[in-house]
Amino acid sequence: TGSSRPQRMLKAVQKNATKGDPKSVISAIDSYCRHKEWAMNVGDDKGLILDSVLTEVNPSTALELGTYCGYSSVRIARLLSPDSKLITIEFNPAFAIIARQIIAYAGLQDKVTLVEGASGDLIPKMKEQFGIKSFDFVFLDHWKDRYVPDTKLLEDCGLLKKGTVLLADNVICPGAPEYLQYVRNNPRYESRYYPSNLEYTKVEDGLEKSVFLG
Ligand SMILES: Cc1cc(-c2n[nH]c(CCNC(=O)c3cc(-c4ccc(F)cc4)cc(O)c3O)n2)ccn1
Ligand SMILES: [Mg+2]
16 A cells, blocks of 8 residues: 555655744645645645735634644644644544644644544533634634534524634635525624635635634
């Protein structure tokens, strides 16, 4: 049995990036996925939009749904203030193993808590298990058909507060049409679409930013 795509991505980071340097980890992954083999990281184009929204929000507590190999965990954690934290949820143990190593290689393990499991099971445990009152920022990048149920779950668990920013990847490709419908027609959200392209391709995609109004 050969290596997996995530394992080859980790090898590329260990070969081409500098330990403790998040920027070099991001570039190593982007270069590998653009020139060697595609992978479902948010990527460098949408990554710039993610960076700008994060800089604007400057979250103390951030949640990521869908870690994959940790590319966006590194993008997010590198921009957090000293005492701020990121909790990231990954469903697939094979992805989680790689993500932990990539996050550690970037030197960001103290800012990131990776939790393995399904979003629907873990979101209701956030308060009791991680002492979270509410999230300032949520990056939705997991199964596209979970965007709506998990947003409703975050609301019902009291994990959103006035001003919480939700940023959703892939609203065009693979697409999250029900989610766009939900946040754009809901008076409790102020939404805006940021056009871009599917990671490492010319295919149209984009991010939807939605501010929870309380
Ligand atoms: C239920 C639950 C689930 C999770 C969870 N953890 N990891 C993920 C990964 C989800 N991501 C994607 O499927 C994804 C796909 C594409 C894509 C693929 C093929 C194409 F042809 C074009 C585009 C592009 C992307 O940018 C994506 O993000 N989900 C975590 C917790 N709980
Ligand atoms: Mg994505």
